[in-house]
Amino acid sequence: MIKKRGWEGFLKFGLLLTPLLILLIVYNQDSMKPYNSGKNKEEVFWKWFEANAGDYYKNLDSRKDELVSNLSSEIKKVHKDLVFEISAVLPDSTRELTISADGDKDLFPVVIALTAKAPKIKNWKFLAFRQPCLQNLEIQMGDFILSQDDIYFRYMKDGDQIGIQLNIRNYIEGGKTDNAAFILLDNMIGEYDAVMSISSVDLQKLDESKTEEMYPLTYLPTVLQEHKARLSGLLK
Numbered sequence: 001m002i003k004k005r006g007w008e009g010f011l012k013f014g015l016l017l018t019p020l021l022i023l024l025i026v027y028n029q030d031s032m033k034p035y036n037s038g039k040n041k042e043e044v045f046w047k048w049f050e051a052n053a054g055d056y057y058k059n060l061d062s063r064k065d066e067l068v069s070n071l072s073s074e075i076k077k078v079h080k081d082l083v084f085e086i087s088a089v090l091p092d093s094t095r096e097l098t099i100s101a102d103g104d105k106d107l108f109p110v111v112i113a114l115t116a117k118a119p120k121i122k123n124w125k126f127l128a129f130r131q132p133c134l135q136n137l138e139i140q141m142g143d144f145i146l147s148q149d150d151i152y153f154r155y156m157k158d159g160d161q162i163g164i165q166l167n168i169r170n171y172i173e174g175g176k177t178d179n180a181a182f183i184l185l186d187n188m189i190g191e192y193d194a195v196m197s198i199s200s201v202d203l204q205k206l207d208e209s210k211t212e213e214m215y216p217l218t219y220l221p222t223v224l225q226e227h228k229a230r231l232s233g234l235l236k
Contacts, residue, residue, distance in 0.1 A: 041078045042117040048074050049097075053121045057095055060086060075099070079110045085130065098127040103182065105195050130183075130191035132221065137187050139180040146180040148188065152206060152214035155223060161199035162227055167214060171205040178203060189221050197224055 049056075049071075060067055068086075075082050081104065087096040099115050101107035111128050118126035137148040150169040155162045166185070171177055181203060186194045215223070 132190040151217040158199040165202040167206040
């Protein structure tokens with residue numbers, strides 16, 4: 001089954017667990033509309049966040065539902081389809097707020113404009129788009145778990161991009177499995193490359209007897225790097 005980008009219609013909240021990060025992920029179920037910046041929406045958002053940054057840094061774990069709901073309401077004043085992730089406190093004592101287009105290319109200018117106006121706030125880092133993370137990625141949504149080790153892939157060149165087939169262990173079409181697979185993909189290669197470098201994603205149930213004919217998902221960043229190098233003439 002070939003899937004395009006976007007995860008509308010799935011769960012509204014989920015957890016992405018990694019060894020160093022616990023990312024609070026907010027999904028949007030609404031339809032997407034063209035971006036109209038309006039007046040000073042970005043500045044208004046960052047003024048609000050700057051005033052509340054200390055509360056989010058100290059109390060996110062104990063007041064997760066309240067704080068995530070409030071931040072979701074504020075960021076959707078910039079654009080109703082924006083989503084975000086907040087990390088746990090990292091080893092360098094910072095938290096990261098990642099602004100995401102949720103895989104929608106049309107929202108990339110919105111994400112770039114918003115993060116470009118981010119202020120400098122102590123103990124915070126602000127990122128545009130979900131970033132690559134190669135640390136034993138695992139998605140957990142309630143009792144459902146999908147690990148990077150559960151996915152193998154095949155690929156083919158498609159002009160300047162590549163098309164990929166994700167073969168997923170115990171795959172059931174629709175719902176949480178699809179959602180988790182796309183989030184893993186974003187976090188494996190980064191949201192920007194997942195949209196700009198991947199032309200299509202075909203989700204299939206993994207045939208365990210054929211894993212030697214495929215690549216583990218962790219090899220996908222290498223495939224993309226080599227593809228880009230060939231396009232630029234640096235690799236034949």
